[in-house]
Every structure is written in structure tokens, then in C-alpha cells.
Amino acid sequence: MERVVITGMGVISPIGNNVETFWRNLTEGKSGISTIDTFDVSHHKAKIAGIIRDFNEDDTLGKNEARRLDRFAQFALAAAEQAWTDSNLDIDEIDLERLGVYVGSGIGGIETLIKNVDTLREKGARRVSPTLVPAIMSNAAAAQISIKWNAMGPTMSPVSACAIGNTAIGEAFRLIRFGEADAVFAGGAEAAITDLSLASFGNATALSTRNDSPAKSSRPFDENRDGFVMSEGAGILILESLSHALRRDAKIHAEVIGYGASSDAYHMVATHPEGKGAYLAMKKALENANISPDEIDVISAHATSTLVGDQSETLAIKKLFESKAYQIPITANKSMLGHMLGAAGGVEAIALAKSLKEDLIPPTINLEKPDSLCDLDYVPGTARKVEIKTGLSNSFGFGGHNAAIVLKKYE
Known part of the structure; x- marks a missing residue:
């Protein structure tokens, strides 16, 4: 079987629209959460979010291309362009029939959908965009990347809610491992900060309402x-x-060595309180990597800053790693990023790859009074310089989807 490595990375995030800025701010513990100013939030309980700033879609993609894409696909293409440039792949030298795209989105083009529903109601059916459907499809980002790079290998858009990034990376890893592709774009994108989705999550009492101090709001x-x-x-x-x-003397960021997936089989939106699915995904990822729990040096937790979610993930880690669970540094990127939904796994995989390369673990900020049931080493407050070789990254999503990947320092 082929070994699989990461040769390109690209990120659009609330703390930076390129990998270096993102990584610097992440390791410095800077929050990307701010008050929502893109629409009226006066009638909402939660008025804060991790909004992408300083992103000019016309400059990044060109006006004609940008106008036919929903915001989530714009983000995906911009991040893919960064990853392609970083990889230094040559379009004229790669076998395009063996270049794939596994990029997903949990909610897809909701902003475009809402705008066209408003147009339908206010101006009638004739004014609805003929490009509505291809803009809102969850597979739009994957398709657009495939078209732009003429990637004729396997292309799909996994929809596993907030586990999408890890699902995409894991399935792409399998594809390459078994010799069915040479290279694959993998990850996720999301742009769901809208009046409608904010109202829905808010009415479900799932969102932080710490509106007076946005930077302190995400507290895994x-x-x-x-x-x-x-x-x-x-x-x-x-x-x-x-x-x-x-063969092409590529720069290598890290190696992907394992992937595990599972289902809670429990509830559409609630995490299994005992973390059974999370435990299974991590266990399978380690088995797939053919390593023991003792070989994991760092864990990138899903850690969304919800009571049941944080506690159940902690329980799952304790069950798998037993006494060693207390010795493994665990980082929660969402304390700074917020929850990027379908984009979270891809972004957090990039952070883990950087951690392994630089032996530096980003902090979990806002951890001032630990939950009594969350008593592991979550790297509170400041980044930690420590030699690390192998890391595990978790992503879990609505519907009970769980996906874990194992990355290793390339040597």
C-alpha cells in the first residue's frame, strides 16, 4: 500500500486567510470571534460569530467567477488555490485522471438560497437565478475545484455534518493508499452565518450568548x-x-497514517453522553495506523464548548488511553476559531500538521475554571513547546457522525 503525505495546505479562517497568519494567531492564542455586523442581530439571542474578514472575493477569484458562487464555494476555491501553490504541483506534469477532489460542506449555499427565496417572494419566479441549484449544492465546492484544475479523478462531497473535514481527508487517504489516485484535494468549507441559521441554532439554545465579550465566548x-x-x-x-x-522532490508537511469512522446511532443532534462513537472512531484510527495508544503525543479535540460534547469526548479519551490520558496534551482550536462546522476538520488538520512540524501545541484559551468532569491536560492559556511525533485529530457531527485521523511527523 502507498504511504500518504500532505504536500499542500490552504486556509480561510477568522484568524487569518493564509496558513502562516492563521498559525501565528492560533499559537498566540488570539480569538477570531467578534460581534456580527453583516446583518441585523438585534432580535437574536446570540450576536457573535467567527466571521471571515478581509476577504475580497473579486480580487481573489475574479469578479465573473465570484458572482456565480456561494460564499462557501468562494472560500473553498481560495483555500484550494493556496494549497495548490503550496504543493508546487505542475498541472502539465501530473496525470489529471489521477487527481481527485474530496471536499464537502455541511450546509452548502444557504446564503444564496435565502437571497433567492426573498427574490421569489418579492419579485416573482422570473427573477430567481437560473444558477441557484448549482450554487447551493453541497458538492458545488468540490465540483468547482475539479473544473478549475481539470481534475478528472474521483470527486465527491462527503456530507457528515461537522465531521466532514476528517471524513474527506480520511476517504482521500484511503483512495491514495490503495493506489487509485496520486493526489487529492481534501477538506471542507462553510459559510452559514445567516439570519436563518443563527435563529435556528439560537432557538435550540446551542449558541453562546456571551455577547459582551466575544473573545471570551468559546470556552471548551x-x-x-x-x-x-x-x-x-x-x-x-x-x-x-x-x-x-x-519523484518530484516535494516539500512534505506531515504524513497521514490512520483514519477511523463511526456512528453514535443515538440521536440527531445530541452527542452520545458516554462518547461511545467518539471512542470507536479514535480506536479504529489507531488500529488503521497500526499504532498503540502509547504512541499518541498530542490530541486535537473536537471540543465545541458544549457541556455534553466536551464531557463525552473527555470520557472517550479516558476510555481509550486509560491512565495515559492524563499525560497527553489536548488542544481545542475552537476556543479561538469558534465552530467552523463543515470546515472545522480541514482547518484543524492543518493546525495539527503545523504542530507536528514545529513541535508546538496551540493553547486552549478561555479555560479559566475547568469543568470537574474535564480534568485532562488541555494546554490552557499559552502554547506549549514540546517534542511531538504523532497526533490524533477528532471531528464529530450532527447525526452521530464521528471521524478521527492520525498524522505523523514526516521523517
Whole structure:
């Protein structure tokens, strides 16, 4: 079987629209959460989110291309462009029939959908955009990336809610591992901060309402957390077979060595309180990587800043790692990023790859009074410089979807 490595990375996030800015702000513990100013939030309980700033779609993609894409696909294409440039792949030298795209979105083009529903009601059917359907489809980002790079290999858009990024990376890993592709764009994108979705999550009492202090609102594992914070963006990686990467003397960020997936089979929106699905996904990922729990040096937690979610993930980690669970540094990127939904896994995989390369673990900020049931080492407050070789990243989603990936420092 082929070994699989990461040779390209691109990110659009609330703390930076390129990998270096993102990584610097993440390791410095800077929050990307701010008051929503893109629409009227006076009637909402939650008025904060992780909004992408300083992103000019016309400059990034060109006016004609940008106008026919929903915001989530714009983010995906911008991140994919970064990843492609970073990989230094040559379009004239790669076998395009063996270049794939596994990029998903949990909610798809909801902003475009809402605008066209308003147009239908206010101006009539004739004014609805003929490009509505291809703009709102969850597979629009994957399709647009495939078209732009003429990638004729397997292309799909996994929809596993907030586990999408890891699902995409894991399935792309499998594809390359079994020799069915040389390189694959993999990750997720989301742009769901709208009046409608904010109202829905808010009415479900899932969101933090710490509106007076946005930077303090996302508080994984903290006793005083009050819900997650919606966020947006994209995280796209280029996975490549090691043999293909070595032939072209590619720069390698990290190696992907394992993937595990499971289902809670429990509830549409509630995490299994005992973390059974999370435990299974992590266990399968380690088995797939052919390593023992003792070989994991760092964990990137899903950690959305919800009571049951944080506690159940902690329980799952304790069950799998037993006494060693207390010795493994665990980081919660969402304390700074908020919850990027379908984009979260891809972005957090990029953070883990950077951690492994630089032996630096980003902090979990806002962890001031730990939940008594969350008593592991969550790297509170400041980044930690420590030698690490192998890391595990978790992503879980509505519907009970769980996906875990194992990355290793490339040596």
C-alpha cells in the first residue's frame, strides 16, 4: 500500500486567510470571534460569530467567477488555490485522471438560497437565478475545484455534518493508499452565518450568548461555557502518495497514517453522553495506523464548548488511553476559531500538521475554571513547546457522525 503525505495546505479562517497568519494567531492564542455586523442581530439571542474578514472575493477569484458562487464555494476555491501553490504541483506534469477532489460542506449555499427565496417572494419566479441549484449544492465546492484544475479523478462531497473535514481527508487517504489516485484535494468549507441559521441554532439554545465579550465566548472544557460559537471558512489540504511526492522532490508537511469512522446511532443532534462513537472512531484510527495508544503525543479535540460534547469526548479519551490520558496534551482550536462546522476538520488538520512540524501545541484559551468532569491536560492559556511525533485529530457531527485521523511527523 502507498504511504500518504500532505504536500499542500490552504486556509480561510477568522484568524487569518493564509496558513502562516492563521498559525501565528492560533499559537498566540488570539480569538477570531467578534460581534456580527453583516446583518441585523438585534432580535437574536446570540450576536457573535467567527466571521471571515478581509476577504475580497473579486480580487481573489475574479469578479465573473465570484458572482456565480456561494460564499462557501468562494472560500473553498481560495483555500484550494493556496494549497495548490503550496504543493508546487505542475498541472502539465501530473496525470489529471489521477487527481481527485474530496471536499464537502455541511450546509452548502444557504446564503444564496435565502437571497433567492426573498427574490421569489418579492419579485416573482422570473427573477430567481437560473444558477441557484448549482450554487447551493453541497458538492458545488468540490465540483468547482475539479473544473478549475481539470481534475478528472474521483470527486465527491462527503456530507457528515461537522465531521466532514476528517471524513474527506480520511476517504482521500484511503483512495491514495490503495493506489487509485496520486493526489487529492481534501477538506471542507462553510459559510452559514445567516439570519436563518443563527435563529435556528439560537432557538435550540446551542449558541453562546456571551455577547459582551466575544473573545471570551468559546470556552471548551470550562465550567462557565454556555454553548458553541458559529464560524465560517475553509481548510483544504493536498494529499499525495509518498512515491509521487518523492519523484518530484516535494516539500512534505506531515504524513497521514490512520483514519477511523463511526456512528453514535443515538440521536440527531445530541452527542452520545458516554462518547461511545467518539471512542470507536479514535480506536479504529489507531488500529488503521497500526499504532498503540502509547504512541499518541498530542490530541486535537473536537471540543465545541458544549457541556455534553466536551464531557463525552473527555470520557472517550479516558476510555481509550486509560491512565495515559492524563499525560497527553489536548488542544481545542475552537476556543479561538469558534465552530467552523463543515470546515472545522480541514482547518484543524492543518493546525495539527503545523504542530507536528514545529513541535508546538496551540493553547486552549478561555479555560479559566475547568469543568470537574474535564480534568485532562488541555494546554490552557499559552502554547506549549514540546517534542511531538504523532497526533490524533477528532471531528464529530450532527447525526452521530464521528471521524478521527492520525498524522505523523514526516521523517
